Amino acid sequence: MDLLSPLDTAMMAAELLASPMHVGVVLILSPPPDAGPGYVDDVYASALVGVQPIDRRLRRYPHRGVDTGGMWVWRELESVDLEHHCQRRTLSVDAGGLWELIGELDAERLDRSRPMWMSYLIDGLEDGRFAFYVKVHHTVIDGVAGLRMITDALSADPAEHAMPPFYADRWTGPPPDTSSGLVSRLTAPLRWVGGTVGSGVGLVEAVVTGMLATVVDSLVAHVTKLPFDAPYTRFNGRLGAGRAVCAGSWPRHRIQAIQQLAGVSANDVITAMLAGVVRQWLREHEELPDRSLVAVCPITVRSHAGRSSKQSSGNMFGLWLCPLGTDLDDPGARLGLIHRSMAAGKRWVAKRGSAASLLTNAGSVAATVIPPLLPVTWQGRTGYNLPISHVPGPRTEMYFNGAHVEEIYPVSTVYDGQGLNVTTCSYADRVGFGFVAGADVVPDIERFIPLTEACLAELEVAVGACPG
Numbered sequence: 001m002d003l004l005s006p007l008d009t010a011m012m013a014a015e016l017l018a019s020p021m022h023v024g025v026v027l028i029l030s031p032p033p034d035a036g037p038g039y040v041d042d043v044y045a046s047a048l049v050g051v052q053p054i055d056r057r058l059r060r061y062p063h064r065g066v067d068t069g070g071m072w073v074w075r076e077l078e079s080v081d082l083e084h085h086c087q088r089r090t091l092s093v094d095a096g097g098l099w100e101l102i103g104e105l106d107a108e109r110l111d112r113s114r115p116m117w118m119s120y121l122i123d124g125l126e127d128g129r130f131a132f133y134v135k136v137h138h139t140v141i142d143g144v145a146g147l148r149m150i151t152d153a154l155s156a157d158p159a160e161h162a163m164p165p166f167y168a169d170r171w172t173g174p175p176p177d178t179s180s181g182l183v184s185r186l187t188a189p190l191r192w193v194g195g196t197v198g199s200g201v202g203l204v205e206a207v208v209t210g211m212l213a214t215v216v217d218s219l220v221a222h223v224t225k226l227p228f229d230a231p232y233t234r235f236n237g238r239l240g241a242g243r244a245v246c247a248g249s250w251p252r253h254r255i256q257a258i259q260q261l262a263g264v265s266a267n268d269v270i271t272a273m274l275a276g277v278v279r280q281w282l283r284e285h286e287e288l289p290d291r292s293l294v295a296v297c298p299i300t301v302r303s304h305a306g307r308s309s310k311q312s313s314g315n316m317f318g319l320w321l322c323p324l325g326t327d328l329d330d331p332g333a334r335l336g337l338i339h340r341s342m343a344a345g346k347r348w349v350a351k352r353g354s355a356a357s358l359l360t361n362a363g364s365v366a367a368t369v370i371p372p373l374l375p376v377t378w379q380g381r382t383g384y385n386l387p388i389s390h391v392p393g394p395r396t397e398m399y400f401n402g403a404h405v406e407e408i409y410p411v412s413t414v415y416d417g418q419g420l421n422v423t424t425c426s427y428a429d430r431v432g433f434g435f436v437a438g439a440d441v442v443p444d445i446e447r448f449i450p451l452t453e454a455c456l457a458e459l460e461v462a463v464g465a466c467p468g
Contacts, residue, residue: 002074003071003073003074004071004139008138009072018239018372018373019239019413020106020108020413020415021139021413022106022135022138023136023138023410023412023413024410025133025135025147025150025409025410025425026098026247026409026411026434027400027405027408028129028130028405028409029129029405030403031128031129031402031403032158035403039403040121040130044121047121052164054167055169057149058085058140060075060076060140061074061075061112061113061115062074085115085117085118085119086165087119087120088121089101089105089120089121090122092124098125098131099246099446103242103244103439104243105133106135106243106411107241107243110137116136116137117134117135117137117140118134118135119135119166119167120133133411134150138413143391144300147410150166151393151394151398153168154394154398154399154400154405155398155400156394158404159402160399161402162401163401224320224321225321225384227364228382228383230291230368230382230385231381231385232379233282233287234287234419234441235385235386236368236417237372237416237419237441238416239414239415239416239438239441240440243414243436243437243438244438244442245435246435246445246448247407247435248433248449250433250456251429251430252428254456254460255270255456257465257466261463262335262339264335264336264339265339265342266426268335268339268342269335270390270431270433271322271338271342271388272334272335272455274295274422274433274452274455275338275455276459277451277455278293278324278326279293279324279326280451280454281448281451288326292324292328293323293385294321294384295388296321296386297322297388298389299318299345299346319361319365321383322338323341331459335463364383365383367382367383368382368383369417371417386418386422387412387421387422387423388422389423390423391425392426394427395426395428407430408425408427409425409432409433411434413436419437420436420438420441420442421435421436422434422435433448433452
């Protein structure tokens with residue numbers, strides 16, 4: 001019996017109470033120069049052929065019942081209905097733009113009775129371009145591994161054709177154990193509990209020392225935050241059913257120039273840009289708190305072996321609470337604060353591991369996601385205000401069957417208490433910013449795009465970089 005991990009079980013339970021828990025990505029492509037009028041039709045038709053085995057991660061679906069003792073387990077299908085999972089949409093003038101459609105598709109829940117993923121080929125973009133939107137449940141794969149699964153289907157060679165779709169199985173190692181016999185079903189819970197208890201002493205030690213370190217870092221070094229230490233914002237309330245999405249990309253060299261002059265990481269610069277964006281947006285709405293906003297930032301602990309494995313799945317990340325310095329007027333000071341905080345966070349997670357990191361920050365997560373579920377209105381302090389994630393993408397220009405991938409944009413998860421999510425993805429010589437929010441929470445989400453440019457320019461001035 002293939003049990004879901006405790007973290008993934010928690011995600012399934014959270015989705016029953018609140019919002020969908022999937023992650024996604026949008027690829028915008030341009031047809032090759034010699035493409036005929038039926039090129040996109042052929043691309044879609046090839047996606048439905050299914051001549052290759054489907055990745056095992058995309059054949060699984062969750063199940064819970066009397067036969068599993070009420071526990072969540074993975075079941076696996078031999079045959080997947082590709083016509084259901086691979087759909088097509090066409091933009092029209094009346095239907096709105098691409099990001100409005102992505103928002104509508106993102107709001108739809110994945111069917112738990114099927115493998116929990118969907119892909120959409122979207123045509124009708126300007127200049128004959130088209131897009132792929134792929135979403136996968138967070139229990140199936142995390143954002144880093146999910147993007148890698150997508151990019152593994154691409155090629156740096158524009159002349160390469162007859163390429164298999166992203167869902168094709170590229171794993172050539174021995175098949176995983178899929179035993180479903182009675183002995184396996186009865187002993188799986190014992191093996192799971194035994195493994196948890198066996199590693200429990202070290203985990204408890206890491207959690208306790210992690211909590212003490214967090215208190216010290218918060219009170220002395222001011223590089224992280226304690227539970228209920230973030231101010232309440234509209235991002236921390238209940239969500240409606242609608243979703244709002246927007247995206248844009250910026251040249252990597254502009255970010256690198258700030259990075260080099262300030263002596264920080266590229267992700268520090270990006271986080272500082274986003275700190276400026278939410279600060280200015282809240283000021284425009286006369287809702288900027290006096291206390292600094294706090295971002296929860298995933299820090300990957302995926303090993304080198306895990307990065308190269310085509311079978312890598314599940315969630316392999318720690319969490320860190322980063323003060324964004326939104327109470328500071330100086331963008332350079334905000335960048336310095338973010339750099340100090342994230343440097344401490346990377347050391348913290350590397351020393352204590354993913355599980356200890358998640359447990360240590362469980363109080364802050366609970367302080368964020370539980371109050372909106374209560375029958376009374378809560379607008380007190382919260383655990384954090386928004387997540388900010390950075391996902392590495394391909395370093396070179398990529399193609400799919402000759403079509404050039406122009407942009408790659410993440411589309412991440414929002415739910416009650418976490419009404420705004422920002423994820424960035426580096427690709428070739430640029431960085432894509434994907435903003436996702438509850439439609440009622442950020443009705444003017446497209447405003448984030450010019451604000452991002454303004455905050456990048458603000459940082460360039462602060463460190464003495466030449467914009468361009």
